[in-house]
Amino acid sequence: MTAFVLVSGPFTGGWVWDEVAERLRRAGAAAYPVTLTGMAGDERAGTQTETDLETHIGDVLRAIDEAGTGPDAGEVVLVGHDYGIHPVLGAADRRAGRIARVVYLDAGLPGDGDPASAFVPDPTAVGRAGADGLVPPPSGAEWARWGSTEGLSAADLARLDRLAAPQPVRTLTQPLRLTGSPFDRPTTGVLCTANGPGISGVEMLLAAGPPRFRVLASPTVTFFELETGHWPMLSAPGPLAEALLGAAADEGVRLSVPETASPFEGGGFLLDVPERPSERHGPIDLYLPEAEGPRPAVLFVHGGPVSPDQKPTPRDSAFFQGYGRYVAGLGVVGVTLDHRLYGLADYPHAAGDLARALELLRTDPRVDPDRIALWIFSGGGLLAADWLAAPPPWLRCVALNYPVLAPLSDWRQVDARFRPAEALTAASPPVVLTRAGLEHPPFQETVDAFLAVAERTGAEVELIDVPLAHHGFEAIDHLPETREAVTRAAASVVRHLTAGR
Template sequence: MTAFVLVSGPFTGGWVWGEVAERLRAAGAEVVPVGLTGMVDGPPGGPETDLETHVANVVRAVDGCAADEVVVVGHDYGIHPALGAADRRPGRVARVVYLDAGMPGDGDAALALVPEGAVAERDGFVAPPSGEEWRRWGSLDGVPAEALARLDRLAVPQPARTLTQPLRLTRSPFERPTTGVLCTANGNGIAMVEMLVATGPPAFRVLAGPRVGFLELATGHWPMLSAPGELAGALLRAAADEGHRVAAPEQASPAHAGSFLLDVAERPRVREGRVDLHLPEAEGPRPAVLFVHGGPVSPGTRPTPRDSPTLLGYARYVASLGAVGATLDHRLHDLGDYPRAAEDLAGAVELVRADPRVDGERIALWFLSAGGLLSADWLAAPPPWLRAVALSYPVLAPPPAWRAVHPRFRPAEAVSAASPPVVLTRAGLEHEVFATTVEAFVGAAEEAGAALDLVDVPLARHAFETLDHTAETRAAVARATRAVLGHLEG
């Protein structure tokens, strides 16, 4: 027999698992919905209640199980105490299930995954949302009106220290069997995981481990309310070690390995701080294109983005055509780092414009991948010297699961008729969750009357410059570059 220890997300309690628990018990499982201290069905708690308190709650639930095999399920915030308990009872917890949850490690606080502006602490507690405000914590897709009303009625303030105290682990959570149950209407899915493993920071490579599996649910962030039967089935499959295994990539990151699709000669390069300038042969101040990489990129990644084949290739290509090709290493190391990366970008722009080899009145910014979110500031309030914004296979609105991204970074909401001309390169084989944001941006740009030049590459993938060396992709890069440089003329 299997025991399921169910750990709920913020502001809720064991009650939220009611229908799921019934179905699991009907299948012969032992089920323990945990009542966390300070929550509606847990022991009373005050401002002193912290994450360690909730870890102790889950440890007691694990210790009380009669079954030989214990599966701990953590939803949203609940993954933090779930992992803490599994770390303290390695011999009892056979598997951890991440239910539409983040990937915290040792030293991470839950607050890092909380949506910007969603937390207002008062007297040591964080007030729960209500009604449509729940959307800031995840998609409400499929949640019946009655269930949402019950969520409102039973939600209670969360002790703030449960969100701010760092999680403490003595080993990697992925040393034990692990299952991710992904809610696709919330922007999570197996395709997203595969993309992160293939192109994201090295930390995501653990998701390709042999003991890690994934299951999908076609619903929003609250499957215990929107699809309890399907969720119960997924948990039973997880306990049986079913689920999709993600293959390890042949290379760590296409953007940081391989070769650029065009054969371009090296140009003289000047390095100042985080910025490199690749210089053309032409004399006198020249227009410049500053390339902005995506991410998040781990601080220890080598080569750094500006030394990657993609950015080197673009910068040298632009320089061969008579403009200064500038590249930047910004500090987008985590989804919460967009404000810091924006500061780095603003500083890089000032440095580039001030260089005597650059015509500071003729600048273009070229954003790639998730760096596209950084374009929002420049689209919303463009300075007169910004002649064009280029976007290649960009992310133009945070997917629902990217809750840590500051709400300021939403290009699809920032674009207007006053925005500079936009050159947008769309990869036909783009990840669906990213392609959706691009289509929303195109619709918003067209409705606003923004100047938009679309470069479509039907058979290209995300980061195609080092993945797809074809006549089609080469032509697309050449066309996009000519369009950008055309806006810099005169």
Template sequence: MTAFILVSGAHTGDWVWEEVAGRLRESGAEVHPVTLTGMGDRRHLAGPNTDLDTHIEDVVELIDQVEAPEVVLVGHCYGIHPVLGAAGRRPERIARIVHLDAGLPQDGDPALKLVPDQAVRDRLAQDAGPVGRTGDGWRVPPPPPGEWHRWGSVAGVPEAALARLSERAAPQPVRTLTQPLRLPEAVAALPTTGVLCTANGSSIGMVETVLRLGDPRFLALVDPRVTFFELDTGHWPMLSVPGELTGVLLRAAAGEGYRLSAPGGERPGHLRAFLLDVPERPRERVGRVDLYLPDADGPRPAVVFVHGGPVPAGARPTPRDWPAFTGYGRYVAQLGAVGVTVDHRLHDLTDYERAAEDVAEAVALVRADPRVDGDRVALWFFSGGGPLSADWLAAPPPWLRCVAATYPILLPPPSWGLSGPRFRPADAVRSAGRLPVVLTRVGLEVAEIAVTVEAFLTAAEECGADVEVIDVPDGHHGFETLDHTEQARDAVRHAVRSVLGHLRS
């Protein structure tokens, strides 16, 4: 018999697992939903010294009481921290660890690092006082009703369940979120399953994309003992799709699931050749900025290409040397404008503010160049760089003649933690006025990205924004190097002509 130990996220208790636990028991499994110290009906046991070790010990004690030969630990959100800590102390008892819409904490990471919302992280960091602090300073209140989405998407959760979530939520001891997690090497050897909730912004396809970029943190995921499942729901699948989640947990315990493949010997998609045969052009490198110069006298308009991400800090080559961006830079220069690429520092989801500063600095550098007509500049955003367009859409300067976006993310997924008013192009477009926007949309887009594009277009239509949509029906995300079709080539030519047309009008 398999025993499931279910550990929920911050502010909750064993009660969130009621439907899933009942269904698992009906299947013949042994089930132990956990109420951690200070949570649920054990909230009276919390104190200023309640920390992550306290919660780890809660799970260890339960493991020691279970007689079943196979123990599957399931950690949801914050719950993955005590789950991994307990697995490190009893690795011989654990058959599998399930990350239920949870991150991949590394040794030394506090749970605070994985809280998605920046505003929440900032508040928790301020609340994290010295050990022994008394009063409410040692615990964090749960989100007020209506704000649970700041911890993750509530898509699919019935209103009654949301109300119950608020009614039964308990304050979280701060030290459970700020104490670093310590992971023995034995944990890395345990079989693992990731259950990704697509409405919260994660999917197998997105994991594979990051893996191809060479992020070393993800290389361990190609181990055959690691499997994946997707659920088409938000961050609370035990409340939104308990039946589907039950089936996934049973299959995970049996070792089933999708397995990632290691990047093969073939060239990764983002490093394949650009779909247009564009001749070499003079290129100048200034710091993080490259300029592709046309054969022309006098100042020329400029197009600044802003890559997506996050891109791992150690990725080589860096985006400005990827064939797509060298191709776009050369193509624009061939047609008489200055092509500009920039290596901004979007290495993690927490880096958007820094990346925005890098882009603003690059634009200032370009406009100050005597070979550039500083009153005729376009900004072109790609993929995960899409949120960086919001600043420019919200308050377009007079010299900005056009904003372009290609397979962009235009409304950050809930799991990204960008819930503030900034970095939300689908909202910012309402302030864009008559600024032309050229949007290239691919038909074979990742669903989690496609929905953000539709949200942007809906907002644009409602406010009468000037948006031109260029469709690539058979195109993939990154089609400039993946799809060498005439349809794809026409789309690139069309988009570049439109952008340059706005610069010259």
């Protein structure tokens, strides 16, 4: 008999699983909904100010031990919803031999050392903790801050309001400690598509994201989608129970790593450019043209997030070395940069790195400080917001290749400042936007929204379409039309840099 240990997200207790647990039991499984310490929803919950993540891990361990006793004891499947994945992973790490599978139910992907505050839907929660060390629960429309409420009836929302309990803040701030990988055992992701990307979004990560996400293509990892909001145990208990039973049976969609490589792992730059030495100055590398006198410069800004341990780093990759050498051959200084976009919460760090790199670049005597362009790629596109909103006079244009121009629906960790479409106005510098025809749909939606704003505001945007190109095409699509797109975009950037000289 499969035993499901069900751990809910913040502010809720075992009661939230009532209908799902009943359906699992009718299907012949055992179900153990867990009410974590302090989450009972009664007066005792307010006395749990010392409760932390380790307390909740202990609660799950006791449920595992209960599920694993008796004559009918069978495989244990741990299910963690939202915050609940943190105590689930902690308990699975300590009872590795007892756990048949871990199910991430609309949850993040924390690892060793990560606090839950970096993954819960509302990143401001910790700041709302009172002197008693408790985060007050949301009510009414406030539940939407914690995820889509699509599918919830008025009675469901009223029940959430009535039974919600304050969340002990230390459960959100104490780091998760693991001795192994969360993926050392079979794993299933259940994605709620009304709250964020579904399986296609995971495929996008495998195609264009950091290599660390490739674990999601392991043969022991499966996926299910539910067309509902963030609380499927209330809005879709039947489909959720079916998905959990399917997960226990090793069913679901399995993914594979696409043949297309990431830009930093590709076979080289798509243009044949001569070798040219570079000079390293702290975070930037300069590729200098042969022309005399101060020259305009193009600073290339990589996308991400990337792993801090990634080798080669972006500026050492053939991809960005090729771009630096190419524009130097056109008579301008090519500049490459490594910045610290290691996670979705790191955009402020990356923006600071970019600003400091520009300041350093403009002090070089071989660079014309009044003629600078930015050329930004992929997930780095969000960094364009600062420069579109308040452009300095020396910024002559912003080029964007297959950019992400708004946070995706589940990128809740991205600071509100990084919204290029909202920053774009008629006063923004000229934009040269290269659009890949085979772009990932969620990325393409952000580009479409950006172009709609450009049309409405009269902002200057030159659009270069490459119908047969994929995201990161310079490394993987060495075609005549992709080569033409790069040469056309570079010519446009140089034209903006040299206009009026």
